Amino acid sequence: MATIGVVGLGVMGLGIAQVYAQAGHQVWATDAWPEAREAAAQRLRQGMEPRVASGKMAASEMEAILSRIQIGALEALAPCDLIIEAIAEKLDLKQSLFAELETISTATLATNTSSLSVTKIAAGLRDPARVLGLHFFNPAPVMRLVELIALPGTDAARITQARSWTEVAGKTVIACADRPGFIVNRCARPYYGEALALMEEGHSPGEIDAAMVAAGYRLGPFSLMDLVGADINLAATEGLAQAMGNHPRYHVFPALRAQVASGQLGRKTGRGFLHPNPLPAAPPDTAAIALRIEAVLANEAASLLAEGGTTEQGIDTALQLGLNFPRGPFASARRHGISEVLAELRRLQAAAPAPLKARYAASPGLLALQ
Numbered sequence: 001m002a003t004i005g006v007v008g009l010g011v012m013g014l015g016i017a018q019v020y021a022q023a024g025h026q027v028w029a030t031d032a033w034p035e036a037r038e039a040a041a042q043r044l045r046q047g048m049e050p051r052v053a054s055g056k057m058a059a060s061e062m063e064a065i066l067s068r069i070q071i072g073a074l075e076a077l078a079p080c081d082l083i084i085e086a087i088a089e090k091l092d093l094k095q096s097l098f099a100e101l102e103t104i105s106t107a108t109l110a111t112n113t114s115s116l117s118v119t120k121i122a123a124g125l126r127d128p129a130r131v132l133g134l135h136f137f138n139p140a141p142v143m144r145l146v147e148l149i150a151l152p153g154t155d156a157a158r159i160t161q162a163r164s165w166t167e168v169a170g171k172t173v174i175a176c177a178d179r180p181g182f183i184v185n186r187c188a189r190p191y192y193g194e195a196l197a198l199m200e201e202g203h204s205p206g207e208i209d210a211a212m213v214a215a216g217y218r219l220g221p222f223s224l225m226d227l228v229g230a231d232i233n234l235a236a237t238e239g240l241a242q243a244m245g246n247h248p249r250y251h252v253f254p255a256l257r258a259q260v261a262s263g264q265l266g267r268k269t270g271r272g273f274l275h276p277n278p279l280p281a282a283p284p285d286t287a288a289i290a291l292r293i294e295a296v297l298a299n300e301a302a303s304l305l306a307e308g309g310t311t312e313q314g315i316d317t318a319l320q321l322g323l324n325f326p327r328g329p330f331a332s333a334r335r336h337g338i339s340e341v342l343a344e345l346r347r348l349q350a351a352a353p354a355p356l357k358a359r360y361a362a363s364p365g366l367l368a369l370q
């Protein structure tokens with residue numbers, strides 16, 4: 001058993017602390033905000049109580065988990081083997097936290113960042129070989145996926161240990177390179193983007209969602225955006241577009257900006273693209289809608305694959321676990337046939353307005369799958 005440190009007791013930090021404590025590890029956790037430290041034990045308890053009430057967790061197990069999580073000052077994390085930071089998403093804060101941790105502990109330093117470069121977080125440390133990314137999904141105790149981002153210089157033994165402790169805690173750990181959005185947040189973009197393109201061409205959000213549900217997806221793209229919030233989706237889309245040099249593959253469709261400007265952000269505001277309306281029947285062009293979205297998903301996944309650091313299987317599993325997709329983008333592409341997917345991309349490219357033609361250019365990674 002290892003001693004795990006967690007810095008930041010917000011939504012993610014609390015969940016991550018629970019994940020490791022549940023697996024029997026000793027956890028030391030802290031937060032810069034005294035109220036967060038004081039409320040942590042109670043918030044952890046409140047998070048687990050519904051599971052105890054429904055019989056999914058024994059009360060004694062909840063008490064054992066709580067007893068393994070100790071809240072203290074940052075210095076209390078000194079004896080940890082692995083420290084995971086889940087503090088605010090600000091590069092300078094993460095850099096100075098790791099610089100401080102480097103002086104007080106010999107632990108492997110992991111960041112849970114969603115959108116920052118792990119390389120930049122490690123830059124400036126005396127020993128950047130101690131740093132890696134462990135990207136959990138929300139809620140961490142429930143979501144099985146963890147993306148593991150090792151830098152070219154990260155110490156191999158530290159990678160193996162971090163993977164093993166996280167796998168023992170019940171997670172499926174998928175390796176990926178330090179690329180913007182890692183796997184899920186990048187490869188998911190076309191699910192929303194292509195749906196927004198279809199909407200701008202005159203399809204209704206309900207039709208598009210119904211088509212994707214008929215194709216096996218638990219939630220259509222608009223229902224997913226309504227769940228997470230159109231504003232959150234816009235921020236993620238804009239962040240990735242900027243990180244990828246505003247390539248048209250990451251085009252921010254005006255329909256998304258308009259939705260955010262309307263204030264109808266989804267479930268949290270009571271109205272979104274689709275919410276609270278029920279899903280209509282699947283439209284006659286269901287197969288064409290699914291082919292189009294899955295072709296663009298596969299093209300993005302193949303472009304990430306070609307950049308290295310991950311595998312076809314890893315990407316497929318990450319999207320199944322991270323987004324509840326019924327199959328990953330490569331499995332979808334192989335179901336249609338790679339040549340069919342390439343033909344669809346050619347058709348989309350021919351029909352696209354000039355600024356968006358490059359959006360549909362087949363990535364070398366996809367051409368290589370033929």
Ligand SMILES: NC(=O)c1ccc[n+]([C@@H]2O[C@H](COP(=O)([O-])OP(=O)(O)OC[C@H]3O[C@@H](n4cnc5c(N)ncnc54)[C@H](O)[C@@H]3O)[C@@H](O)[C@H]2O)c1
Nearest residue numbers: 008009010011012031032033036086087088089113114138
């Ligand atoms: N919320 C998500 O869905 C999600 C999913 C995956 C990854 N992440 C990432 O996890 C991290 C945390 O996200 P969150 O949603 O839990 O945030 P949050 O705002 O709920 O919690 C952040 C906590 O960190 C504390 N904090 C801030 N600066 C600190 C510092 N310098 N030292 C110690 N504590 C500090 C804050 O007091 C707060 O309690 C971010 O990097 C985020 O990008 C979030």
